[in-house]
Amino acid sequence: MPLVSIDNVDMRYGGPNGTLAVSGLDLHIDRGEFVAVVGPSGCGKSTLMKLTTGLHIPQSGTVIVAGQEVTKPVSIVGMAFQNPTMLPWRTTLENILLPLEIVERHRHRLRKHKREYVEKAEALLETVGLKGFGDKFPWQLSGGMQQRANLCRALIHEPELLMLDEPFGALDAFTREELWCVIRDLHASQDVTIVLVTHDLRESVFLADKVVVMSARPGRVVSEHVVPFERPRQLDILYQPAFNDMVQALHSEIATARAAA
Amino acid sequence: MTSPETVLATSTLPPPRDAYKINWIRLAPFLYTVGLFVAWEIGVRISGLPHTILPTPSRIFEAIVQYWSPIWKNSLQTLYTTVLGFLIAVVAGLGIGLFIGWSKTIYAGLYPIMIGFNAIPKVALVPILVIWFGIGTVPAVLTAFLISFFPIVVNVATGLATIEPETEDVLRALGAKKLDIMLKVGIPRSMPYFFGSLKVAITLAFVGSVVSETVASNNGLGNMMASAQSNFNVPLVFAGLLMLALEGIVMYALMAWLEKRMTGWAHRSTMSN
Numbered sequence: 123m124p125l126v127s128i129d130n131v132d133m134r135y136g137g138p139n140g141t142l143a144v145s146g147l148d149l150h151i152d153r154g155e156f157v158a159v160v161g162p163s164g165c166g167k168s169t170l171m172k173l174t175t176g177l178h179i180p181q182s183g184t185v186i187v188a189g190q191e192v193t194k195p196v197s198i199v200g201m202a203f204q205n206p207t208m209l210p211w212r213t214t215l216e217n218i219l220l221p222l223e224i225v226e227r228h229r230h231r232l233r234k235h236k237r238e239y240v241e242k243a244e245a246l247l248e249t250v251g252l253k254g255f256g257d258k259f260p261w262q263l264s265g266g267m268q269q270r271a272n273l274c275r276a277l278i279h280e281p282e283l284l285m286l287d288e289p290f291g292a293l294d295a296f297t298r299e300e301l302w303c304v305i306r307d308l309h310a311s312q313d314v315t316i317v318l319v320t321h322d323l324r325e326s327v328f329l330a331d332k333v334v335v336m337s338a339r340p341g342r343v344v345s346e347h348v349v350p351f352e353r354p355r356q357l358d359i360l361y362q363p364a365f366n367d368m369v370q371a372l373h374s375e376i377a378t379a380r381a382a383a
Numbered sequence: 384m385t386s387p388e389t390v391l392a393t394s395t396l397p398p399p400r401d402a403y404k405i406n407w408i409r410l411a412p413f414l415y416t417v418g419l420f421v422a423w424e425i426g427v428r429i430s431g432l433p434h435t436i437l438p439t440p441s442r443i444f445e446a447i448v449q450y451w452s453p454i455w456k457n458s459l460q461t462l463y464t465t466v467l468g469f470l471i472a473v474v475a476g477l478g479i480g481l482f483i484g485w486s487k488t489i490y491a492g493l494y495p496i497m498i499g500f501n502a503i504p505k506v507a508l509v510p511i512l513v514i515w516f517g518i519g520t521v522p523a524v525l526t527a528f529l530i531s532f533f534p535i536v537v538n539v540a541t542g543l544a545t546i547e548p549e550t551e552d553v554l555r556a557l558g559a560k561k562l563d564i565m566l567k568v569g570i571p572r573s574m575p576y577f578f579g580s581l582k583v584a585i586t587l588a589f590v591g592s593v594v595s596e597t598v599a600s601n602n603g604l605g606n607m608m609a610s611a612q613s614n615f616n617v618p619l620v621f622a623g624l625l626m627l628a629l630e631g632i633v634m635y636a637l638m639a640w641l642e643k644r645m646t647g648w649a650h651r652s653t654m655s656n
């Protein structure tokens with residue numbers, strides 16, 4: 123039984139005459155799978171993320187996560203958005219610890235086991251290359267550094283389902299590739315299901331088990347591609363012909379989806 | 384030119400110009416104030432206006448010295464009523480602001496009522512307060528409170544109502560309740576708005592207490608100035624104004640300092656961008 127089942131979902135914003143964001147959306151995600159979602163801008167990718175996490179409830183169709191129909195926010199997820207939403211009055215470390223103050227499982231343990239959690243946060247900071255920046259405030263970090271801290275915050279409570287909405291948007295190519303490896307290793311070492319929304323097709327092919335292509339608005343799934351490359355993948359597959367062929371195929375598919383709009 | 388001695392000398396001696404540099408920006412408020420009084424003094428003397436119309440600053444200072452004991456007593460009284468009314472406004476404003484900002488429905492329902500209430504000139508309320516509480520300290524405190532709590536309410540409510548949806552989404556996806564979101568994001572976020580509003584509120588509180596003292600009290604600077612005016616003691620009226628200005632500046636500075644102390648992150652974060 124899949125971890126996430128989305129069946130024939132319609133989602134309209136702003137009342138009966140509002141924008142129909144997604145329509146007839148079907149998607150199934152297995153436990154432990156790494157799924158990348160690509161598609162034209164405004165096609166409903168972020169909407170898909172919000173439907174899955176229960177931030178929005180669809181007008182028709184069903185969303186089932188971990189065997190339960192979603193009617194309110196599900197608390198097994200970690201989220202990272204494109205624009206980092208760090209709180210400016212908290213240090214980076216305190217920002218990363220924020221989910222622990224909220225998630226039911228951790229909030230009662232936090233005070234007693236503070237040290238343990240802080241150590242974990244610092245370990246996460248080190249993996250994303252922010253060692254020693256924990257006591258800086260977010261506004262003392264660059265945009266890319268904030269995004270990396272944002273990623274740490276999504277990971278701190280070890281979510282079963284990690285939803286990443288263009289988390290590497292504002293990063294330079296080198297940092298981005300570095301973080302791809304961080305995510306890849308995380309997925310390999312832990313029992314986590316990841317959904318990644320991205321505009322970078324190379325990113326989607328490098329990281330995912332399955333790439334899902336969406337149509338232009340109102341969004342639905344046009345096709346699903348299983349990525350055939352062996353794991354663990356090294357960065358040098360980015361330069362292999364088979365990899366580039368797949369990226370190119372996705373590219374033309376999205377171009378068609380855009381033109382169809 | 385570049386012998387070792389000259390290099391040594393220039394590197395060990397501090398540049399002499401900096402040592403005597405005057406910080407004009409810090410001095411400017413004092414210089415401008417002195418300048419204003421000097422211009423005022425000269426202007427009145429040249430034009431020959433009588434003291435009963437516009438007294439010179441020197442004549443006003445004379446009045447301050449001459450009537451020091453009543454001025455001091457009434458200044459303290461006004462400061463007392465103002466600060467008391469202001470403190471009530473802070474507590475009530477914070478409470479009502481949090482209440483209004485809590486939900487969109489409450490915000491939508493109460494906002495027009497608040498606007499309507501704020502549109503009423505508070506002087507018009509003084510007679511009612513006098514009917515209820517008699518003349519003296521109580522109506523002055525209440526007028527100061529009524530006039531100054533509105534900006535606090537509006538600012539706190541605005542701070543709460545403008546939480547970024549993304550921030551809220553991240554927390555809600557973790558299972559956060561409304562109370563969690565308010566405690567972790569809403570309230571800290573509205574603090575800069577709150578402390579910012581205190582500067583406006585304290586200034587308004589002075590307006591309220593003095594208005595009330597002028598029409599319905601036997602105490603305070605407002606009353607002192609009203610009775611001095613009926614005795615044609617114009618220098619004393621101006622002495623009262625000067626004391627009010629002084630108290631206003633001090634309290635304003637205190638609020639500005641408090642704002643900076645409590646919400647430094649808001650200033651620094653905007654400065655760094």
Ligand SMILES: Nc1ncnc2c1ncn2[C@@H]1O[C@H](COP(=O)(O)OP(=O)(O)OP(=O)(O)O)[C@@H](O)[C@H]1O
Pocket residue numbers: 135136141142143162163164165166167168169170339
């Ligand atoms: N809160 C909202 N209110 C009204 N309409 C919305 C809202 N959020 C999204 N939409 C609309 O729904 C559609 C899908 O939006 P969504 O944010 O899911 O797109 P997206 O695929 O994430 O786009 P991008 O790739 O640019 O991030 C868009 O046409 C947008 O105008």
Ligand SMILES: [Mg+2]
Pocket residue numbers: 167168169287
């Ligand atoms: Mg989006």
